[in-house]
Amino acid sequence: MADSNGKRNLLIIGAGGVAQVTAHKAAQWKGEFGSIHIANRTLSKADAIVASMKDKGHDIEVGTHALDAMDAQAVADLIRKLEAGIVINVGSAFINMTVLQGCIDAGAAYIDTAIHEEPDKICETPPWYANYEWKRREAVEKAGITAILGAGFDPGVVNAYARLAEDEYFDRIDSIDIVDINAGSHGRYFATNFDPEINFREFTGTVYSWQDGAWQSNKMFEVGREWDLPVVGKRTAYMSGHDEVHSLSARYPQADVRFWMGFGDHYINVFTVLQSLGLLSEQPVTTAEGQDVVPLKVVKAVLPDPASLAPDYEGNTCIGDLVKGETDGQAGEVFIYNVADHKAAYDEVGSQGISYTAGVPPLAAAVLIARGIWDVKRMANVEDLPARPFLDLLGEMGLPTRVIDAEGDHPI
Amino acid sequence: MADSNGKRNLLIIGAGGVAQVTAHKAAQWKGEFGSIHIANRTLSKADAIVASMKDKGHDIEVGTHALDAMDAQAVADLIRKLEAGIVINVGSAFINMTVLQGCIDAGAAYIDTAIHEEPDKICETPPWYANYEWKRREAVEKAGITAILGAGFDPGVVNAYARLAEDEYFDRIDSIDIVDINAGSHGRYFATNFDPEINFREFTGTVYSWQDGAWQSNKMFEVGREWDLPVVGKRTAYMSGHDEVHSLSARYPQADVRFWMGFGDHYINVFTVLQSLGLLSEQPVTTAEGQDVVPLKVVKAVLPDPASLAPDYEGNTCIGDLVKGETDGQAGEVFIYNVADHKAAYDEVGSQGISYTAGVPPLAAAVLIARGIWDVKRMANVEDLPARPFLDLLGEMGLPTRVIDAEGDHPI
Structure with missing residues (x-):
């Protein structure tokens, strides 16, 4: 789960506009992590992000991987193969529960930016987190992993x-x-x-x-x-x-x-x-x-x-x-x-500003986990964690x- | 092409809202025609119109027939089988040219209420009639049939x-x-x-x-x-x-x-x-x-x-x-x-008023053909024909x- 310098490998799941921001920021903060990877259903979109990183002058090796993130077993397998210690889920809102399960099974920290949704229904009963994510609190704690929910801009x-x-x-x-x-x-x-x-x-x-x-x-x-x-x-x-x-x-x-x-x-x-x-x-x-x-x-x-x-x-x-x-x-x-x-x-x-504000914060959360400051070994929403280190780091990252x-x- | 009383059989093609009006009006004016028929791609819609005529108290036999009106041969075959003398085309605007061809081939009078259209393009070159219908003027004259174009309300x-x-x-x-x-x-x-x-x-x-x-x-x-x-x-x-x-x-x-x-x-x-x-x-x-x-x-x-x-x-x-x-x-x-x-x-x-204004006039035109007043044995737009008999008849039919x-x- 860590490279030879003891740094954790980072796996970004998703390759849309938000994922592009997160990946660029990861390149800027690469010293915090071991290897960096992007996995997506369509591999070419992950490759396009890596190409855009090279365009911006980032001289960094980034692994890209085709992944069906609706398959928890496939997620766990990829985490194990890459020895990823931190997973940032910035894919569609439909994959939260399978990616979280993959992290639980393979022992990686989990970060997302939006609540889980099922493709065929709008789940209405408040509080929404209780319908899906919060049901996995015990499993997260038992696995001893950190899972930070809703760490984009809003929520986050x-x-x-x-x-x-x-x-x-x-x-x-x-x-x-x-x-x-x-x-x-x-x-x-x-x-x-x-x-x-x-x-x-x-x-x-x-x-x-x-x-x-x-x-x-x-x-x-x-x-x-x-x-x-x-x-x-x-x-x-x-x-x-x-x-x-x-x-x-x-x-x-x-x-x-x-x-x-x-x-x-x-x-x-x-x-x-x-x-x-x-x-x-x-x-x-x-x-x-x-x-x-x-x-x-x-x-x-x-x-x-x-x-x-x-x-x-x-x-x-x-x-x-x-x-x-x-x-x-x-x-x-x-x-x-x-x-x-x-x-x-x-x-x-x-990327445009909306993607920027959503894509930077999960990377800041990943850095705080990597540094041990937010590595709380349980499921947490952002308000459950100390705010100062997060906001100070976001200031350094371009969101003062x-x-x-x-x-x-x-x-x- | 006529029943034993010398009256021409009427075939209505189409079974939408306008066709329903035309059919009801035909029932009201049944004395002008021999037998009355409705043909449509979906037979059940033609049957539904007949049922609605019975609901309104029309005691009349109406034949219903499944017809692919995009097939000119099928149209001609049905005209011959029914010995129809007058065809009112109140189906989709895509079928004009095949129904017209069927009438030319089988020797029946033709009436429509809107200009021909091809499903996959919007034909732009004015005058629109010159793109399709008017190209068949000579064929209509040669066949000795009457073809009245655009005999709804507007056009008509x-x-x-x-x-x-x-x-x-x-x-x-x-x-x-x-x-x-x-x-x-x-x-x-x-x-x-x-x-x-x-x-x-x-x-x-x-x-x-x-x-x-x-x-x-x-x-x-x-x-x-x-x-x-x-x-x-x-x-x-x-x-x-x-x-x-x-x-x-x-x-x-x-x-x-x-x-x-x-x-x-x-x-x-x-x-x-x-x-x-x-x-x-x-x-x-x-x-x-x-x-x-x-x-x-x-x-x-x-x-x-x-x-x-x-x-x-x-x-x-x-x-x-x-x-x-x-x-x-x-x-x-x-x-x-x-x-x-x-x-x-x-x-x-x-039916609603829009269908009513569109569906009554072609039946009036059919009556005028049946009476010989508009049976001009050529292709004509409505303004090419004497207006008084048409407008007077429409007054009797409910459109004063x-x-x-x-x-x-x-x-x-």
Whole structure:
């Protein structure tokens, strides 16, 4: 599980836009690891990432491997063959449970960035983590491995922001509002920043929030609020269903936990038309010619490949936590946030800003495991782990954290 | 070709919403014909129409026949077998040329309601009739049959309105503006009134109009104008590509000929989203799973079946011609029009008003052929035939014509 210098071999599973960022960052931080590998269903996509790394001047050997990550045995076999000590799962959300099982069986640390989903259903019962990942807590502990869930930006970094507020600002947290604004422009009529299949599924189900100590249900775009945020200015964001609400509510049951996603009127219009017509359905329809087709997969096929947006993407994202709480009987609030630049991300790693913010944090988590700081030998969501080392390392990696508190707007 | 009373047998090809109207009307006017038959690719749909006729109390024998109307030989064989003297083609727009050929070969009169289309292309070169139908003029004349093209409402009745203006109002016609407003409401989020595949194809190509003695090109929704019409009131209609422009411009080359279709903002928004995303394309796309799918066929599959709208459809259509011209050196204008009621249509024949206005006129044309009035033994568009007998008969059949002229708003 380690090379001759005692460093752990790293296996990245997946070869999409996020995986590309993670791989580039791994190359930048190669001194933390032994050998570095990328495994993907389609080998050529893994090879393309390695080629893009060479384009950016990274002189490093990276192994590429074809892998059916829905097959836990195949995952375990590959981990053993590569003697991988840390696995970063940045593939589709459908492979979490098989990759996790492979890590349990083969004894490697596991990191992912999004909650597990089953291809044919939208699992609705909150908290979502309890439907899949958290059921494996005991198995993870028994195997003595570290498994860090949801270590992207949101979920992930925003969970650490909440933990930072707990550690450094408040005795009691009363509310956590996570706000995700993408003020970038890709110049296309319409596109999603992630795989459209996953992207739309986030918005077609019930919007769960944790308020007044209980799960509350709303519909997408039912609750909107205008925010005025650093760099991106005034933007409307809508209460949305999102992974981190389902773990933060467990650590902070006394607090209201809400997630707000920014959408322009044009996005909402296109989404509303597609959803109202039934074109976002994952249930097959039959054409007049008798062909069975899943409408959502056709929508995905006509939309731009999210990775193709990167060269033209301009502008910034602002993602942060507005945390309200009390310390020494005094009510207060802080806004902890990051601003990322699409063009800077493309220049550095050949990906757009959304992929950048999602792909860097799991590599930071891997470094913290490699260094022993986060190698907790159990299953943990990000807010269960010390936030400072993670956020400080992310600052070094290109995702600096700032805070607006009583003293103004400053770096943490 | 005739029964023992010398009456011609009638064959209706097609079994959609329009065919249902034509069949019901044929039953009402059965005295004009010998035997009555319906042929369709799917036999059960023809049988369903016969059942709906029985429901409405029509005590009449109607033969039903399975027919692949894309096979001209099969069409001719069926015509001969049934000794059909008149064929009404109210099937898909893809079958015109094979049904016409069958009629030429077997010696039956031919009537259709829309221009021929090939499934895999949108034929753009104006005048559209010259691409297919008009090429068979000589063959029709040689066979000694009558072939009446475009004898629905629009094209069809609106062509007769232009001819009426020529016959009864003007020495010289200067402009013909055909306006089609459907002010009905079906209560669904979105639906098309015809087969979505045909309906959308009308709007995805170039909008041709005949102005200043030449073909002019515009894009759909590029040119809009507010109209104030009887019953339906103020409505915005957009210059659209439509069959009748391509025949009226041949008879009235000195006149401007334009077609205007009414659309609400909601319809335009949905259409624009679908078209901008590429979901109205008839060219296949490949999904991530490798399935080849024609997006337009999936959109059709998720939209309501146009026939299913009928029971809830309320409100009126207003379709007419604003004709400007000169007589005795005096400039003038008339608006010749019909108002139809969706609910009345459903109560009478079980179809919505759009199908009603399209399905009644070809039966009127068949009656005029049966009576010898329109049995001209050549190929003709409706404006090439005397308008009065047609419009008077349509008045008896439930589609009365009114006119707004110097004397006010009155029946013709």
